[in-house]
Amino acid sequence: MKHNIRIVVNGDEYCLAVDPWKTLNEVIREDLNLTGTKLGCGTGDCGACAVIVDGKAVSSCLTLAVSVDGKSIKTVEGLAPSGEELHPIQESFVETGAIQCGFCTSGMEMAAFHLLSNNPSPTDLEIRKGLSGHLCRCTGYNQIVEAISLAANKMQGCHCKKEES
């Protein structure tokens, strides 16, 4: 039997009838057609499916859709403030070369969003810890770490390079 759920995704409200075994990833990708959120493993190991649920970063592949009833969700499509502008995190990923194949990118950006929401000026090590649940096979991570550090500066309106500790 399907369950009715009401969720707010990127500010838009949706009422959906979902099978109890459907994951949030399936609902986001298949029902809402928000395909920026990826599915890399289905076991919560790679982080490509990360979204923000009520302020917390979760693996959408391990989250049942019925469990997010009434909650507010942000996906990569909800990061940019408008169609034309990019979010500072996205800008930084573009500028630092943190994107190669791009399949891990939306998950990485959501991890960065979550990290910077809770810790606006993270150290290099804190960024790496924040990314430790996310796999990338192309970049070797260093440019992603650089991107998040740059984004932190941008979001604080300061373009000076921060001291690392």
Added chain:
Amino acid sequence: MKEFSIVGKDVPRTDAEAKARGSALYTDDIRLPGTLHGRILRSPIAHGIIKNIDTSKALKLPGVKCVLTAEDTPKVKYGNWRLFPETQDEYPLAVDKVRFIGDEVAAVAAIDRDTAEEALDLIEVEYEELPAVFDVASSIAQGAPVIHEYCPSNISVNRKIKYGDIEKGFAESDYVREDTFKFQAISHAYLEPCSALAQVDLDGRITLWTSTQTPYIVQCLLASTLGMRENDIRIIKPYVGGGFGGKMELRTWEFCAALMAKKTGRPVKFTLDRQEEFLAGRRRHPMTIRSKVGFKKDGTLVSKDLRIQLDGGAYNAMGPTATFLCGNFGAMLYRYPNYRFLGEHIYTNKPPASAMRGFGAPQSLYASEVQMNIAAEELGIDPVDIRLKNAQVSGDKIPDVATISSCGFSESIQAVAEMSGWREKRKSLKPGQGIGIGCYSFISGGVFNWFNTQYPFSAAEVRVFSDGTAHLLTMASDIGQGSDTALKQILAEELGLRMEDIRLTTADTAMTPQGDLGTWGSRVTLMAGNAVIDAARKIKQQLFGAVSARFNLNVIHDIECKNGRVQATARHDYGMSFGDAVAMVQKANRGEPLVARGSYTPRGKGLVTPAFGFGAQIAEIEVDKETGLVKVKNMWTAHDCGTVINPRSVEGQLAGSIQMGLGYALSEQMIMDGGKTLSLDFADYKMPTAMDMPPSEVVHVDTFEPEGPMGAKETGEGLASPTAPAISEAVYHATGYRCKDLPITPEKILNATRDKAE
């Protein structure tokens, strides 16, 4: 060196914004109304005869629209080595026999994935199990089960290279040693699982969107396996989430999607899950390498005898190429006056190995480099010095293997030794700390035409417009490495335009010019780049003619495309905007659009590659005495990739290679129980994370490759090789444990150091 205005500059990637927004569409992101979802039934046994398949129950399940077994297909064998049809050993769906756990037996398409999955359980397959072999020694032993009827020895390919006289060489050597090395299988572990979506056009043409590195190869092999004509198949490569060699063949799901779309009249999509990728996916070859080398007392190399057995798994896949390349790489880096290679590709009842970043080089060069380090120690020579003594240089020729036109190898070794503080650290590091060196050479695309293409190796079409823009069409496939950006840069540079003036259509076999052999062997920048330049120069000829006529220029004037203008080089006022020049050519040709085709096929460069990249890497590590865990503290790299087209992309390739090399050296392996792959998820398959990555410093050695576009050659694939031997030498320096069977696990280090202590 020539000053460029766009090439070599820090230009953001052309696809970065779409990827950052999440709007870049990968195959599984494409939605077509009425799409059916496919799943594949795989063999649970390693070797057996299919006695019977009963699909009747599956077909009765509501929502199931199509079930395929080999009986529903034309049963045409395929494989990438079309030049040698006997090597084409694979059917899209198993015919009569299964040869590994995961071999594809049947496929289902249903209204949704869950229904298709459920239907798989309803297909009844009766097997007669056969004895199976899981390693090369058992496979070539007397009386071993035959895996393919055509190949009773189970040795499907052998490759020999020989020059000089190795026996004489060994007799003249002061120091001879022989070592055996063993290598594990590792996974490409691209983040995007394979996916394919097929649709039949109104007139019967099949369009297949697929996560591939090689649209043209998929087009040809899909046509032959379906019994259709090439032009009846259109392959479109959307954004691809990494490949590393694992997506360069026709695969079962591509075939099934196409055939099922034809049979059902509805679009059909297959997307693999990660477990399938690990269970049955292609992988890097496990190998056994026996290498005998002879040196003079002063460290001069005299002779090398290399024997390599590749554990190919159940099918050839790209194994024949890997077999050839192992022998080529074995002869690279240093001058071996006498050399002999015997490579054998051997079938086993395991998932097929295939091309993977480095294509034989990571194994072959690991053996070379570790032996170099052992020899250096035993001859009392510094590892850096013994390398400099034997290093290949520009102009070197190796019979049947290489003509080296540009080479910054010695410079790379010197640069990396200097930046790492090598000589000091070799002496002063504390016990448990170590520093080691590893080097590489790699091809810039292959010459040997195993696919037997009748087209140029790469092609480009350039269309220019009176609004001052250009449109580049090429089948070159960006799978994440950044070739779209590099090719745009090359065209913008050549035509004197800006990046934003170039529009791009790529990797669509119906729209982009034939041919292109795809993305593998680090071929794209050099080969597609040369094709782009060829097309651009034909455009420029026409534009120069218009300017020359308009300003009545003396024929001795040089004319250039620069800063959006076409102008006499010495008199910029004799010129006009790029768009006006295009309009003028069009007027002269009574309206004909200005379009040019360019192509590149290597000529006069032997059978291996038109150009080689080189480099050296040093790793500094620390080993935890209690746990045996290796922490890589620093990496230094100096490499020679010719002209750097896009610095950020080159840095990214380098860092990605280090990540993969780190995994290969220390943690990654496909753990097998006989024919069954046990590492089926990322929790069990240990890939380095952001926490594992060391700081890294890099120097690009300044070289210019005459055969490359604007002097460029390979980068990023060769770098998959030096990391493991560098770390291995550093571990030896730190602990005295010399690893000859990767990966260097804490267990192996502890066992070795404990033995020593006792």
